[in-house]
Amino acid sequence: MRPPIGLVVLAITVVVLGGRVEAAETATPSVKVLVAYHSTTGNTEKMAEAVGEGVKSVPGTRVVLKRVGLVTADDLFSSDAVVVGSPVYWSNMAGEVKTFFDNWQLKFGVFPEFKMRNKVGAAFATGGQIASGKEVTMLTILAAMLGNQMIVVSGGGAFGASATTEGESPGIDQNELAAARALGRRVAEVTAVVKRGMAR
Numbered sequence: 001m002r003p004p005i006g007l008v009v010l011a012i013t014v015v016v017l018g019g020r021v022e023a024a025e026t027a028t029p030s031v032k033v034l035v036a037y038h039s040t041t042g043n044t045e046k047m048a049e050a051v052g053e054g055v056k057s058v059p060g061t062r063v064v065l066k067r068v069g070l071v072t073a074d075d076l077f078s079s080d081a082v083v084v085g086s087p088v089y090w091s092n093m094a095g096e097v098k099t100f101f102d103n104w105q106l107k108f109g110v111f112p113e114f115k116m117r118n119k120v121g122a123a124f125a126t127g128g129q130i131a132s133g134k135e136v137t138m139l140t141i142l143a144a145m146l147g148n149q150m151i152v153v154s155g156g157g158a159f160g161a162s163a164t165t166e167g168e169s170p171g172i173d174q175n176e177l178a179a180a181r182a183l184g185r186r187v188a189e190v191t192a193v194v195k196r197g198m199a200r
């Protein structure tokens with residue numbers, strides 16, 4: 001005996017819709033990550049590129065790599081996550097990076113709406129010496145993000161990824177690049193989770 005045609009259509013619809021719901025819940029949402037950095041002699045730029053590689057290792061992600069002075073309002077607001085990198089200058093972030101953060105308000109007007117709210121943020125740094133300001137630099141970057149009610153994450157190290165570039169440890173080595181990639185990957189993974197949660 002053949003089932004009524006209405007029942008067959010209903011069954012097919014349920015299967016198709018059921019499949020769609022499952023696909024929507026399991027798919028990685030598209031994630032856009034801005035990696036913004038300052039670099040005078042190329043060390044921080046190498047770390048920025050490795051952060052970008054780490055982001056791209058997660059399916060469904062897009063990376064925009066830019067020097068802080070070239071970041072536009074659209075770059076900032078269309079990104080789901082922002083990773084900021086700086087060389088250590090006098091035990092803190094470089095003036096160019098501080099100006100970048102100041103411009104979030106002065107040029108881009110993030111307040112009073114908290115336009116960066118709930119975007120994911122992370123930091124990386126390079127410094128000439130082993131213990132002369134890399135962690136302070138990353139923490140002050142994260143502090144600016146916290147002030148903007150962003151969701152800050154670490155990776156590659158306790159406060160982000162960092163590299164020592166002078167003296168006994170000139171340039172950027174493979175371990176430091178691996179830490180930068182790990183940071184980029186973690187940012188992309190956490191951002192996907194946050195985005196998926198917000199879509200519910």
Ligand SMILES: Cc1cc2nc3c(=O)[nH]c(=O)nc-3n(C[C@H](O)[C@H](O)[C@H](O)COP(=O)(O)O)c2cc1C
Pocket residue numbers: 038039040041042043044045087088089090091092126127128129130131132133134165166
């Ligand atoms: C003005 C200035 C100040 C610096 N101050 C520090 C410092 O306090 N601590 C440190 O570890 N390195 C310091 N450095 C070294 C840089 O942080 C280091 O060379 C960094 O890797 C440069 O990054 P870049 O190649 O991306 O420009 C300083 C360099 C400059 C030019």
